[in-house]
Amino acid sequence: MSTKVVDRAPLTFYERTYLPAILGGLKVTAKHFADTVFKGNSVTMQYPEERWVVPEGYRGAPYLVKDQDGATKCVSCQLCEFVCPPKAIRITPPGADGLTADRKNAEKMPKEFEINMLRCIFCGMCQEVCPEEAIFLQKDYSITGENRESMIFNKEKLLKLGGTHAGIQKWKNKLEEAQAQETFPVDAQ
Amino acid sequence: MSAPAAPSSTPAPVTAPAAPPVETMTVMVNGKTVQVPKTMPDWQGKPAPTTMLQAAKIAGVDIPHYCYHDKLPIAGNCRMCLVEFGTPMMGPDRKPVLNEDGTPKISRSVLPYEPGTPRGAIACATPISPGMEIYANSKATHQMRESVLESLLINHPLDCTICDQAGECKLQEYSVQHGQAGSQFVETKVHKPKAVDLGPRIVLDDERCILCTRCIRFTRDIAGDDALGIVNRGSYNTISAFNPGHFDNNYTLNTVDLCPVGALTSKDFRFKMRVWFLKETKSLCTSCGTGCNITMGSREGVIHRYEPRENDAVNGPWMCDSGRLNYRWVGHADRLKQVLRTSADGTLQPISWNAAIESAALILTQAPQGSVAFVVSGRQTNEELFLLKKLATHTGAMTDAVARDGEPDRLLVSEDRNPNSNGVRLTGMAFTEFGFNLTKIADGIAQGRIKTLVVFGEDVTRVGIGPELLAKLDALIVSDILPNATTAAATLLLPGAAHAEKRGTFVNVKGRLQKFHKAVEAPGEARPEWEFLLELVHSLTGHNGYRTIEGLFNQMAAEVPAFAGLEWAKVGDTGVTVQI
Amino acid sequence: MEAINYLNPTAQMIIFSALKIGVVFGVVMTAVAYAVLVERKVSAWIQNRVGPNRTAPFFINYLPVIGPLLVRLGIFQPAADGLKFLLKEDFTPSYVRKVYFWLAPAITVIPALLTVAVIPFGSNLGSEKMVIADLNVGILYTFGIVSLGVYGIVLAGYGSNSKYPFLGSIRSTAQMISYEIAMGMSVIPIFILTESLNLSDIIRYQAENGWMIFKQPLAFVIFLIASFAETNRLPFDLPESESELVGGYHTEYSSMKFALFFLGEYANMIASAAMMVTLFLGGWTLPFIDALNLPASSLLLGLIHIGVFFAKMAFFMIVFIWVRWMLPRFRYDQLMDLGWRRFIPLALANIVVTALVVALFNN
CATH class of the missing domain: 3.10.20.740 (Ubiquitin-like (UB roll))
Incomplete structure (x- = not known):
């Protein structure tokens, strides 16, 4: 497309005195002023009392979720810790003698799972990388604390805030499949 | 196919003996x-x-x-x-x-x-x-x-998320390069035993196994313990041990390295850290005189595992379980972390490194010739022993090291449990037989001839110089890593660094000089011994030295005949052989 | 109180002047604080927002209806703002020229406050005239002092040793000098008419002959617009245009030093408004009611006069604020064009015409 030069319409003398512009501005501002003062047409949201409706797909704070049986979904694979760009996630793996998962057959569960909400940039890469659908960016946007320590959320807190997220129960299905088999039944842990 | 005739026109090297022609x-x-x-x-x-x-x-x-x-x-x-x-x-x-x-x-x-x-x-x-x-x-x-x-992959459980092999798994790597994204297999997978306790150090997950039999061949042909085999038929083929739970020879953990998938995993490393977080440092095993080459896996100052590093001149691709699992002492909570000196009231008080070096220099300067003795360890590096030798020469001291022997095996474990006994001998800190001078030193202390004792990395109370003798000394300068009876009696305590926390070289029992690198930081105020020994030598002799391990090694190579001609940069990752 | 009558006139003058200075200073400072609040509130309302409505002292809970209303109007906000300015860290960057950097805020505020000295803000209370210094050359004094204000800004820009403040102060200098000429020339016809430079005389003339705004509308328009430029208000806020120069000449300032610039700006607005009221709107007088048009005969009337003066001033303050949301910022060349090629010739013409009219018809 070629550039199309549009001639600027010459201003009349009246327009060149700025008066129409000033009067126009006066009218607009006066109207808004009156609307606000007399009709109460305010766009302000009185924040702590009034809250914004968070849209679907909003990327708020990442929390851990439990499955429909109330079991921790995270298996401590540490991919989120690896992918996290600001290194906000810190997982302590269970170790050989550590606690086993609170659901059957998954063998592994994090001993500690910490997200430093001061470091977190809410990019959602942890959610994207998670092979167990155990971490989700939820709708919390107002995360406050009185000191730096309180902004590091531990596993317990993350699970409590995260709630339940039903999905395919991979490990449970595997266990049922194995138990239904004639030979090599896998012992339920 | 005829091999090309040796061209007569090309001048052959004069000195090198003609290698047999390779067909x-x-x-x-x-x-x-x-x-x-x-x-x-x-x-x-x-x-x-x-x-x-x-x-x-x-x-x-x-x-x-x-x-x-x-x-x-x-x-x-x-x-x-x-x-x-x-x-x-x-x-x-x-x-x-x-x-x-x-x-x-x-x-x-x-x-x-x-x-x-x-x-x-x-x-x-x-x-x-x-x-x-x-x-x-x-x-x-x-x-x-x-x-x-x-x-x-038909019966593979695809549980990479909980598999310790993930990140160094050949199945993952080849799946990315040659595999398919989806599975055509709609039938139910065969489920095999999971988390089988194979032995004290090994866990087996049969579902992940691809039946390559590397573990079977290793334990039968290399370790000489024909303990593993395949049982059952067809899809139910399963690796099993002769006596499950008792697969316990000293080389079992090599099967974990060999296993290309996550079927055999180490109990010690199980669920401890994902491998992609580990920083790999080229180092040496210090558990015996063989000096197996290892790769140290550490993350943020914590060592998580040792793995053998291939060196055909020393250990091949293998190492023993006892050496591999002997790393927890490095990060032990009891590590010596403070520089301490006996104060006027007889208690040990923390002091600065500068004050400690000054204090040690003063003790060694004021001690009359012959009134000082050194007891060093075969666990010090060549560079540290070289500097200690300078101190001993300067003070006219009697020196010795402590022998540490154990049961050898036919594969890798050596009788000598010191990693650097030959370094002690080559730097001249002890005779071929360790302990020859120890009794003389004990006598000297008892008779009051020896008033100052310098101990590096050994507990002398276990080799005949008991607490009652140590109490007779004017000064006892001790450097060690972990507390023991000698460090408790020290008048000047200098916390040292473990091999994972410093660089240096060892000479193994066969005369292979190998270097190792630093993986983690030393705890507290502990410093690599060569660093503070260098300062001490400088304060004592007035001769300045190199401030880097490279320079120090090169200086040592110039002064110690056995290391003549060596350079730090030229000692490769697999080391060089020196004359012992 | 009786004791005052026994003192000599000089001592009385000193006591009353000190009293007036104290009261006027206090009133101007409070007015500045509340001008900020009004600015925030009016701006908010024009933009369909609510403005400051949170600051509440602890005792507000004991006032049933009026308390929450005051809070909603943000009556306590200026106190909170002032406290904040006092408590913030006063940061001096390492690279500034310290003497000028520290001097600049003071030089900005002092002239702005000094201007108020010659404004007759009321007729009289008892026998005391409601003007701090009833100078013969009041208007010359005002122009002299106002032109000092530019030094504060120039020094701030120079002392900050940083590019945005520097640009801001350069713009400010050019702008102030340009519009001061137009402003000064625009009021000359008034003196031609009143034959006096004393502001009290000008008010008296207006009370007798009608307000100057009707006699000299062109002078009023030029003076009004020039005072926008002099106070750095939109549409002439080039010295501190946030979108281009971060904060303009006060970019590097913080805490109380920044507050002083702020204070100076609003004090300037108040002074300009007071000048306009005095020169064009008859000062404290109200026409058609004789009691209010003549010097007060009682204390009550004296107070009403002061009230009238403040009401007129408040009107101009509102205009200042309102215009901010009506017009976009001028381009620099437009600003210069308007000052030099429009207002100065117009003001000159106005002088000539007025002089001719006076010369031809009054004699």
């Missing part, structure tokens, strides 16, 4: 012609016909494989290394058939009953023949790999 043959890998030897050493080092896999490796082409390992007998059961190949076509007169341009006509390998279908050969076990062409990149080869991988 070679020409093959073509991915369209590239290479000369390869006719025979190559097999897993035992005996000459064996060169295989297609070895030829490809010489040509710089990696052929994927699971069951093949260059230090194990060939089994050829995983089929991953299948490649399409071709051989020169022979006429009825046993002469090569030629193309119109004069090149030999190649017949591609095909199924005998179905000539349209390419037929692969397992590269690991098929010897090459003259003029052979290997198509490691052809469409048929890729199809074969894809199919093999698909079969291997």
